[in-house]
Amino acid sequence: MNKESFAALILQAPGQIELQYKERPAPGDRDVLVKVLYCGICGTDRHIYKGSYPATFPVTIGHEFAGIVEEIGQEVSHTKVGDFVSVNPNIWCGRCTSCLEGVPHLCSQMAALGVDLNGGLAAYCTVPEQLVYKMSPATNPAAACLAEPISCVLHGLDRLQVKAGYRGAVFGGGFIGQLMLQIMKLEGASEVILVEPQENKRKAAEKLGFVCIDPISEKHKLAALVDLDVTVDCAGAGDVLSQCAKATKPGGSILLFAAYPKGKQVPIEPFELFRKELKLIGSFTYPDTQVRAIRLIESGQLQLESLLTEITLEEVKDVLEGRLDQQLIKGIVRLS
Template sequence: METSLTLTLRRPGEIEITAKERPAIGDREVLVKVAACGICGTDRHIYHGSYPASYPVTIGHEFAGVIVETGKDVRSASIGDLVSVNPNIWCGRCAACLEGMPHLCAGMTALGVDLNGGMAAYCAVPEHLLYRMSPGTDPLKACLAEPISCVLHGVDRLQMKAGSRAAVFGGGFIGQLMLQALRMQGAAEVVLVEPQPLKRRAAESLGFAAIDPLSEKDKLERLTDFDVTADCAGAGDVLMQCVRLTKRGGDVLLFAAYPQGKAVPVEPFDIFRKELRLIGTFTYPDTQLRAVRMIEAGMFELDPIISEVALHDVADVLEGKRDDRIIKGVVRLP
């Protein structure tokens, strides 16, 4: 049997890279030779044990690759197809699934969380999770269909009107995507609030205003009456700041994946008195086809915010050792 390098998270904080055999596939599965896999904030939470996962597991739920083998009952995918993957597997039987909200499935499992994912040369993937992409698409961008799909779902839930003003807190990869998605949705003004210079510079290079909440507190205090604010940071008192900056009758999008069990300060009176909508958003049910089209059309500026890293460097990224140099790490698999 052919063996290849696989990254396994044995338990929180313990990564092992070993040679493993190619996984076997079922009748309705394909074997994807992974070309690239993104490192996500959720991966970091799994690494630190603050997001539920099934250990040991090969992490990586943002990935794309080429199909090299198909099960006997596979009909809509072929060997040689370049595909991106929706990692979420829904039960199809719970109330959420039956009511058209499969992303809220009570029994959902996910590749890279509960089942082995994309930080390996090969991954077995159910046929219905595949999205075919144009053969010439850069794999480092193709693998980002999953996070872009999540951002599109969040923006859809906002139902934002063209000409709106928006503020995004947190300039990590998701925050950078959110800035661009809000602008494409028709926002007349989109401002980033972010303390790290690297992330502010990236946003500014893409034409967005950026404010340092530490050194420019006076400027932050003067901001007010945004139609939309988005918490893409998941830290400190960001959620309270979003509530303060949002206009009466406005929307606050809670996008950040706060660690399970973490509580944050918020003043309910402001939500009540300003009649704000506090909107949660979790993964996505139906946006990956749009994400694929937008990647292929080059609608998102991705080059300034992604960095290629080696499989052996994933632990450093998960531990935050490269946060001053990398906004989004993407692993190119051999």
């Protein structure tokens, strides 16, 4: 292995992941080469690994990452070597109807780093300049890699339109659910409850000051959870969507945020949506919220560090296969 080689985690096909050493790439004319400091592992990575989310193989997964610009292409004009950046992984075509109508995150030709192109679970990643966002060099890099999931949560809550004084509940206490709780509170919700069966996730939320319900051992509390202004499905499992409908008040809104596997069907009673005139709102990635996410990270208003566990590249497979679910909320890999 020469000094220009670097480690990368390659997903050859669903369920087939390998640690390889690759030659350091050179950026294209409009690209920057990012030396990755941290990369987060998320539910979408798990779906890609299991083959339930479309991706282009082989690929270096990982779309939540931040690092230092190591090299720039000849036509790069707004980014310089040494900049500390987070990355928006989504590349839009700019020509389809969605792009032209101002909703580029719904682009029909969208490609993404870590999904269709090599992403952040590698020491280096080539990134189009328009996808990098400068951050304060004083920012904790372990927090900086979370700009992408925080941006997604902000977009979802923008669609949900949480207002000051609202009462709400989040179903699912993974990292996204923990972000939802905190940001809903920042947006003025007077009460936000977590519904989560796993004890470690409830304890994490309780340490952040949130009331939690175990839907398995506390079914009476779940049944009493009614007349909420908003509910959020961050679980993507079982009958959670139906539980959200039961807990939401007439005229209220449900945010479907969980990435259910393609083709999966879940039970829900249409009459309840009809009779209560509920709004069922979908949310997919984000078009324009990364600057706000960076401000939240840099301001320190989100409690993030207690939710993070640093893992190695060799441990990523255990996370993707769910073997560490009882031990961590959010796994992040330190690359440099």
